[in-house]
Amino acid sequence: MGKLIQPEDIAETVLFLASKQARMITGQVIKVSGGKAL
Structure with missing residues (x-):
């Protein structure tokens, strides 16, 4: 969580x-955000 998306x-x-x-x-809608949008 909290890392930049690769x-x-x-x-x-x-x-x-x-x-x-x-x-x-x-x-x-599937958000691949690294945990930034909880």
């Missing part, structure tokens, strides 16, 4: 959302 952090989130594990996630 491109890898965004890439990991995108990869998860594109995977079968995320098949039940729809219409969400």
Whole structure:
């Protein structure tokens, strides 16, 4: 928490959302902020 976001952090989130594990996630706003927006 509290660190600057790196491109890898965004890439990991995108990869998860594109995977079968995320098949039940729809219409969400996912903030990848490193804990700055709680």
